[in-house]
Amino acid sequence: MGTGTGENQADTRPPGAVASPDGPPPLRAAAERPGVVQFRMNSCRAAGFLSCRRVTTGRRHDRPRAGESQATTGNAGRAGRRAGRISGMPTLVLLRHGESIWNRENLFTGWVDVDLSEKGAKEATRGGELLRESGVLPDVVHTSLLTRAIRTAWLALDAAGRTWVPVRRTWRLNERHYGGLQGLNKAETLEKFGAEQFQLWRRSYDTPPPEIGPEQVSGVDERYDDLAPDVIPRTECLADVVARMLPYWYDAIVPDLRTGRTVLVAAHGNSLRALVKHLDHISDTDIAGLNIPTGIPLRYELDDQLGVVSSGYLDPDAAALAAAAVAAQGTKK
Numbered sequence: 001m002g003t004g005t006g007e008n009q010a011d012t013r014p015p016g017a018v019a020s021p022d023g024p025p026p027l028r029a030a031a032e033r034p035g036v037v038q039f040r041m042n043s044c045r046a047a048g049f050l051s052c053r054r055v056t057t058g059r060r061h062d063r064p065r066a067g068e069s070q071a072t073t074g075n076a077g078r079a080g081r082r083a084g085r086i087s088g089m090p091t092l093v094l095l096r097h098g099e100s101i102w103n104r105e106n107l108f109t110g111w112v113d114v115d116l117s118e119k120g121a122k123e124a125t126r127g128g129e130l131l132r133e134s135g136v137l138p139d140v141v142h143t144s145l146l147t148r149a150i151r152t153a154w155l156a157l158d159a160a161g162r163t164w165v166p167v168r169r170t171w172r173l174n175e176r177h178y179g180g181l182q183g184l185n186k187a188e189t190l191e192k193f194g195a196e197q198f199q200l201w202r203r204s205y206d207t208p209p210p211e212i213g214p215e216q217v218s219g220v221d222e223r224y225d226d227l228a229p230d231v232i233p234r235t236e237c238l239a240d241v242v243a244r245m246l247p248y249w250y251d252a253i254v255p256d257l258r259t260g261r262t263v264l265v266a267a268h269g270n271s272l273r274a275l276v277k278h279l280d281h282i283s284d285t286d287i288a289g290l291n292i293p294t295g296i297p298l299r300y301e302l303d304d305q306l307g308v309v310s311s312g313y314l315d316p317d318a319a320a321l322a323a324a325a326v327a328a329q330g331t332k333k
């Protein structure tokens with residue numbers, strides 16, 4: 001993996017490692033956290049998708065890590081006032097990859113590296129058009145190491161006229177490893193194991209699917225060559241994804257936001273659910289109701305301490321429909 005230009009950098013520290021003793025704050029229920037901007041969960045849960053109606057409960061933000069100074073924070077506002085910004089606020093855009101071939105076939109995918117379907121490629125391009133039409137122009141992009149997210153970023157940047165911006169890639173933004181469910185049909189899995197077990201494996205915060213056997217941990221995929229073998233998961237629940245994703249959030253994405261860049265994260269249904277959970281302080285229980293649609297940019301406006309000011313999909317109607325379809329995947333043959 002090349003590192004000279006900042007492209008294709010994989011973070012090789014073990015999951016859960018943090019950059020400083022002052023690293024990520026523990027996740028706590030929103031009600032305990034003054035300052036968080038909360039969802040009105042009634043509308044979110046009903047739709048199984050992210051509502052952009054919010055209420056602010058006081059002041060609390062992602063705190064700066066050791067070495068991050070107020071001067072750095074101040075730069076965000078200055079950089080944010082550069083031409084081309086829609087506001088002086090740091091902007092984060094989350095983009096789930098377009099429909100993949102296995103999404104189309106309704107198969108659990110996880111770390112299996114399937115490409116976009118034709119429809120998924122169109123969705124990615126439409127995502128980029130939405131960015132351009134909304135004036136949300138990425139300055140930097142972070143993707144996983146999986147083709148469907150990488151190609152989505154390419155297509156969206158092309159449509160947005162931003163192919164030249166720097167891109168970084170990390171396994172920490174990979175889809176949740178679906179363990180022994182990878183490759184299985186979702187509707188057949190629901191039928192075989194029942195709705196309760198299916199929902200636990202698919203959407204509970206802390207119940208991982210069965211592990212794959214040691215013989216199935218390939219070790220032949222060179223994109224993971226820099227990782228210690230015992231770091232490569234054999235299955236993951238969402239809590240595991242939060243633990244391996246957050247170090248990258250703090251080490252790589254937060255510094256970009258603090259310099260006032262518009263940051264695009266092109267990733268996956270569950271790695272983005274992990275990030276949204278963190279950003280919006282969604283409880284371990286309520287996160288089960290959140291589904292992220294393919295190919296529709298979700299914009300967050302952040303204050304200069306990276307607290308959420310507002311958020312919403314760039315095409316809310318399409319997002320609501322598509323999120324409902326994701327939620328119902330178990331019932332589709």
Ligand SMILES: O=C(O)[C@@H](CO)OP(=O)(O)O
Binds near residue numbers: 103109176202270
């Ligand atoms: O199969 C997967 O890897 C994911 C995303 O496609 O599926 P789900 O939405 O069921 O978590």
